[in-house]
Amino acid sequence: YISVQKKFDADFKEAECYKIDTVNKKVHCKTTQQSHLGGGTEEFTVDYDYLVIAMGARANTFNTPGVVENAHFLKEVEDAQRIRRNVIDCFERASIPSISEEERRRILHFVVVGGGPAGVEFAAELHDFVKEDLAKLYPALKQYARITLLEAGDHILNMFDKRITAFAEEKFARDGIQLKTGSMVVKVSDREISTKERSTGQTVTIPYGMCVWSTGIGTRPVIMDFMKQIGQTNRRVLATDEWLRVEGCSEIYALGDCATINQRKVMEDIGIIFSKADKDNSGTLRAEDFKEVIHDICERYPQVDLYLKKRQLNNFNALLKSSEEDAEINIEKFKSLLAEVDSQMKNLPATAQVAAQQGSYLADCFNRMEMCEANPEGPLRFRGTGRHRFHPFRYRHLGQFAPLGGEQTAAQLPGDWVSIGHSTQWLWYSVYASKLVSWRTRVLVVSDWIRRFTFGRDSSRI
16 A cells, blocks of 8 residues: 555565575565365565565564464454454353353453553453443453553563553553563463462462463564574674664664663773874873864764663763863873773664664665765774764654553653653544555544544454
């Protein structure tokens, strides 16, 4: 749909990539259509000049026994459809007169594992669906329906401001969503979940009717095989440089949850940085000698800017002059001044916001590749000559939302600004709609919201 609407030359194939051949520059694929169409699975290859890997990730089960066989995940559209059908099936089965009271309570016990944004949002939305819509269709079962959220840590939404965490926990308590923190799941059977309680060390079994697993992301098998092929066996996800190129593969790029940027450390290049500024090879530098390379240093090593902000220094010159005013600096003094800079390095979060910015950045680079080959715009190559073709990728955090159900949302925006409540829910609606890919999709989604407000959620099987 996007390729048709945007009027650019693109060829779409619905298939699964199962192998990447870097030697012959081929991607091996197989069809994913249902086998009842006949003909079996078809395999084919796609040649590439440049390859972009954006396969996302799979749910991380931490090798917990029984999770794959008995739990639902929150990754694919098919997962959402299965969850929806299973919720309705639980109510249908619980409504059978011959079911015992104890079994009815088990069937209508919905357990969510993982107190991150996805798990919290799902628990809240499931609560609204059950209490606002299904309770009207199954009024006799309303008293049996329960939702439990299991979190191994001390609090839910650990990556958010403490004010948001406290509000979410209080709201869940008011809504009747049972929150169990310090509970690590050790086994999932078809009827029970076994947890190890950190406070007591005891193992507790919890009967359930449906379990949803939302405990983070894991690496897809094809990515793991590719990492072995290129010598990245000691990593959790693909390592790229600041231009999103996979390390060791100059024509392959990766973005999103399947990759992470391996930011170059200042201390690894400290001698080269010093020599670039020391043009007369005197072995010492004054602050003004860095004028030509200061911008390149801060752009190439973003942790420098973070360190300056932490030290409340206005610029790089202020750091150089922080100990001895106008003193000459030798290599050892330079090393001591920057010794703690690399402590500010942080991995980017595995969120859609990061992936969207990476995709936009990489598309812009490809569109301007010929122009930037002739006129490089990036920072100095400290380990080589000339400049890099492009500016390195820089993530700009625009804030994060946590929908909490009951038409209430919590938002943490840049500048340590926290907003919680009904008004923030409308802000979430507007941001969500603005991020959709087309006006057609926006109209469909907004009309669905209006229909839900007016008539309630559709509880028919799909």
